[in-house]
Amino acid sequence: xxxxxxxxxxxxxxxxxxxxxxxxxxxxxxxxxxxxxxxxxxxxxxxxxxxxxxxxxxxxxxxxxxxxxxxxxxxxxxxxxxxxxxxxxxxxxxxxxxxxxxxxxxxxxxxxxxxxxxxxxxxxxxxxxxxxxxxxxxxxxxxxxxxxxxxxxxxxxxxxxxxxxxxxxxxxxxxxxxxxxxxxxxxxxxxxxxxxxxxxxxxxxxxxxxxxxxxxxxxxxxxxxxxxxxxxxxxxxxxxxxxxxxxxxxxxxxxxxxxxxxx
Amino acid sequence: xxxxxxxxxxxxxxxxxxxxxxxxxxxxxxxxxxxxxxxxxxxxxxxxxxxxxxxxxxxxxxxxxxxxxxxxxxxxxxxxxxxxxxxxxxxxxxxxxxxxxxxxxxxxxxxxxxxxxxxxxxxxxxxxxxxxxxxxxxxxxxxxxxxxxxxxxxxxxxxxxxxxxxxxxxxxxxxxxxxxxxxxxxxxxxxxxxxxxxxxxxxxxxxxxxxxxxxxxxxxxxxxxxxxxxxxxxxxxxxxxxxxxxxxxxxxxxxxxxxxxxxxxxxxxxxxxxxxxxxxxxxxxxxxxx
Ligand SMILES: Nc1ncnc2c1ncn2[C@@H]1O[C@H](COP(=O)(O)OP(=O)(O)OP(=O)(O)O)[C@@H](O)[C@H]1O
Ligand SMILES: [Mg+2]
Numbered sequence: 001x002x003x004x005x006x007x008x009x010x011x012x013x014x015x016x017x018x019x020x021x022x023x024x025x026x027x028x029x030x031x032x033x034x035x036x037x038x039x040x041x042x043x044x045x046x047x048x049x050x051x052x053x054x055x056x057x058x059x060x061x062x063x064x065x066x067x068x069x070x071x072x073x074x075x076x077x078x079x080x081x082x083x084x085x086x087x088x089x090x091x092x093x094x095x096x097x098x099x100x101x102x103x104x105x106x107x108x109x110x111x112x113x114x115x116x117x118x119x120x121x122x123x124x125x126x127x128x129x130x131x132x133x134x135x136x137x138x139x140x141x142x143x144x145x146x147x148x149x150x151x152x153x154x155x156x157x158x159x160x161x162x163x164x165x166x167x168x169x170x171x172x173x174x175x176x177x178x179x180x181x182x183x184x185x186x187x188x189x190x191x192x193x194x195x196x197x198x199x200x201x202x203x204x205x206x207x208x209x210x211x212x213x214x215x216x217x218x219x220x221x222x223x224x225x226x227x228x229x230x231x232x233x234x235x236x237x238x239x240x241x242x243x244x245x246x247x248x249x250x251x252x253x254x255x256x257x258x259x260x261x262x263x
Numbered sequence: 264x265x266x267x268x269x270x271x272x273x274x275x276x277x278x279x280x281x282x283x284x285x286x287x288x289x290x291x292x293x294x295x296x297x298x299x300x301x302x303x304x305x306x307x308x309x310x311x312x313x314x315x316x317x318x319x320x321x322x323x324x325x326x327x328x329x330x331x332x333x334x335x336x337x338x339x340x341x342x343x344x345x346x347x348x349x350x351x352x353x354x355x356x357x358x359x360x361x362x363x364x365x366x367x368x369x370x371x372x373x374x375x376x377x378x379x380x381x382x383x384x385x386x387x388x389x390x391x392x393x394x395x396x397x398x399x400x401x402x403x404x405x406x407x408x409x410x411x412x413x414x415x416x417x418x419x420x421x422x423x424x425x426x427x428x429x430x431x432x433x434x435x436x437x438x439x440x441x442x443x444x445x446x447x448x449x450x451x452x453x454x455x456x457x458x459x460x461x462x463x464x465x466x467x468x469x470x471x472x473x474x475x476x477x478x479x480x481x482x483x484x485x486x487x488x489x490x491x492x493x494x495x496x497x498x499x500x501x502x503x504x505x506x507x508x509x510x511x512x513x514x515x516x517x518x519x520x521x522x523x524x525x526x527x528x529x530x531x532x533x534x535x536x537x538x539x540x541x542x543x544x545x546x547x548x549x550x551x552x553x
Binding site for chain 1: 425428429431432435436438441442445
């Protein structure tokens with residue numbers, strides 16, 4: 001049985017706007033899975049649906065199911081889901097800006113009582129640079145440091161599955177390199193599975209075992225990371241390799257048509 | 264010298280009540296306009312426990328304090344919880360309705376005649392003479408002491424306590440707090456409990472000092488400008504705001520006209536709203552969200 005099974009998921013915002021439809025994906029134990037797609041494809045919506053909506057999101061899972069181990073997760077509040085071992089590193093607003101680095105980690109409740117100390121040591125172990133920044137207000141951190149803190153806070157939740165939204169957004173290649181290494185270390189040392197949302201296919205497929213491509217709220221392509229890397233459409237549209245002659249819009253539409261072949 | 268003592272006592276009253284407004288606003292951006300009524304309810308809880316436990320007065324006081332904490336939590340869990348994630352305005356209107364309801368309920372149960380819980384408990388209220396010939400009654404002194412203790416405890420709790428940090432976190436970003444596994448309802452219920460507890464402490468001490476009837480609500484209302492002048496999301500601000508309002512009020516009573524006393528806090532409030540709407544210590548952008 002898979003760790004996470006998302007089946008034909010549909011999410012509707014404000015009771016009217018359908019953001020994703022028929023999205024199915026799986027994450028196995030100890031796997032890093034990439035979820036790729038252009039702006040507005042529905043990546044964030046998918047992660048948010050898995051990690052739980054609050055009333056103020058005005059969003060609902062209207063169809064399909066999300067199974068984590070053997071519990072159904074759809075439309076449960078985030079704090080329940082996090083306590084079941086599923087932590088999200090959000091796209092924006094990923095730290096509490098007026099709290100210090102240490103406080104950002106300390107507010108996380110332990111999943112099993114008495115493990116707070118151990119979790120904290122673990123967080124600093126994967127991100128030693130945060131040790132010197134303990135007393136710094138999180139709002140003053142650089143983008144890279146903030147992402148480290150957000151992931152560290154994610155591990156504080158002691159998850160079995162870590163959901164990361166936009167790992168590389170706005171970060172320098174050096175910082176991205178460092179963060180991807182940390183993610184791989186987290187998977188290898190803690191056995192945590194990771195579902196990684198990315199704009200940059202290069203980054204995501206570099207560390208992922210498996211990948212999905214989302215477009216206009218639907219999965220259009222999926223496969224082993226190696227297979228996706230070799231796939232000509234992915235190369236063209238997500239890896240930025242242009243062939244000898246530039247394709248026209250008509251070809252793009254053709255690619256959309258050919259996706260059914262995989263879907 | 265007497266003037267200074269009067270200002271300090273009045274400032275303590277306002278500060279002790281104002282921190283309740285601040286606590287709830289800080290975690291949920293909701294203005295609790297029923298705070299005055301909840302404070303008064305706290306004082307009447309003491310009347311109730313005092314008539315039941317008149318031969319063990321300390322137990323009566325402690326029980327009333329504990330009850331106020333529970334009442335605050337209950338108000339959140341049974342009423343305000345439904346408003347979490349809704350429009351802030353809807354929640355504020357709910358507190359207005361709650362206030363009116365509580366006022367009616369209090370009249371119904373305890374009637375409008377004045378009560379004197381101190382006599383019921385058989386306690387004295389001796390007056391002390393301080394250096395400089397200023398005089399202060401025991402319970403007025405206790406009001407100052409309680410304010411210092413409550414603010415000290417709240418500062419420590421919010422800075423170093425895990426639940427205090429969680430309250431700050433939930434106030435900044437409830438969604439992220441929930442995503443980190445923090446039970447929002449527990450945090451909010453705690454804020455309501457603490458807020459009612461501190462308000463009720465003020466209400467009980469005022470009632471012990473000088474008795475109570477249903478006009479006590481006015482004091483709660485006058486403490487609101489203190490919270491706002493300081494900036495609704497700042498405890499230090501509430502302390503300073505309370506001092507400013509108390510000084511202005513006592514000054515006007517002494518030098519201009521005692522009849523103006525009830526107007527002064529709101530005059531200061533209006534001046535403040537025109538000059539610096541986010542308060543002395545508040546965060547500027549915080550107000551835009553209301
Ligand atoms: N709160 C909301 N209310 C209404 N519509 C929304 C809301 N959030 C997202 N949407 C819509 O849902 C669709 C998917 O958005 P989503 O944020 O999931 O995309 P994304 O793949 O994460 O994009 P990006 O790469 O830009 O982050 C978009 O069309 C967006 O306009
Ligand atoms: Mg997104």
